[in-house]
Amino acid sequence: xxxxxxxxxxxxxxxxxxxxxxxxxxxxxxxxxxxxxxxxxxxxxxxxxxxxxxxxxxxxxxxxxxxxxxxxxxxxxxxx
Numbered sequence: 001x002x003x004x005x006x007x008x009x010x011x012x013x014x015x016x017x018x019x020x021x022x023x024x025x026x027x028x029x030x031x032x033x034x035x036x037x038x039x040x041x042x043x044x045x046x047x048x049x050x051x052x053x054x055x056x057x058x059x060x061x062x063x064x065x066x067x068x069x070x071x072x073x074x075x076x077x078x079x080x
Contacts, residue, residue, distance in 0.1 A: 005032075 021031050064072070 017031055018028065021028055
């Protein structure tokens with residue numbers, strides 16, 4: 001299913017895109033679709049896990065029980 005969207009762009013950019021689209025025999029909507037898809041794919045390659053929380057949750061576990069994990073948080077790193 002496709003969704004209709006609307007946006008506002010600078011005239012010069014629109015005219016440049018329109019000329020290129022005509023040269024490549026594409027519609028403006030095709031160009032926008034390609035650009036949005038490229039943006040999403042680039043974002044995935046740049047940061048495949050997303051935020052720091054996602055990276056933390058996706059990291060392999062250390063096979064610690066909840067109790068062991070809580071104990072490790074209570075340790076003073078300067079005492080070791």
